[in-house]
Amino acid sequence: EPEVTQTPSHQVTQMGQEVILRCVPISNHLYFYWYRQILGQKVEFLVSFYNNEISEKSEIFDDQFSVERPDGSNFTLKIRSTKLEDSAMYFCASSGYRERETQYFGPGTRLLVL
């Protein structure tokens, strides 16, 4: 069964450093998403991406964040200058059709900012 994959599974970085989280969505999907979950809190939407551009973003997704689909398979989330409060589990998701279909989530990348 097709699945969303994410690398790395864990990342530790120093405050102020740039990190890139990588995702490979399900191959025939068209809509891509990033969510995050701070320990003990709800899963929160960050951004959605369709047709090579951001289609929706939350107030969390400020100028420190960017997303890119550099080739036909990868989808990345970049945090330019990490802060302590960016420590969280970051989930990538994809869906085949925006509204009617299930969003399928990857296993997540646990980011720890020291």
Place this chain on the structure above:
Amino acid sequence: KQEVTQIPAALSVPEGENLVLNCSFTDSAIYNLQWFRQDPGKGLTSLLLIQSSQREQTSGRLNASLDKSSGRSTLYIAASQPGDSATYLCAVKKGGSEKLVFGKGTKLTVNP
């Protein structure tokens, strides 16, 4: 602003029991509702998706119902097993929006 609440926050039951998990949402103008399972430190596994025009969906021992007008959904798990132990999340999507809005989840423990 949509708020999703799940009650109870935690539930412990003996194996074999039937149980119901509750989800409520403040804005009834949803497009669909999705139930997920999350194992500790892991990703989200989609269990069921209910469109706003539907009343329920079933998959194996799971049955999810939706009452959009009252802002409620339930997830019914029949004949619970220890392997069902996990956190169950519900999430709603509004029409015209990309994002899922999640509840905090119900942590289920099924004791052998």
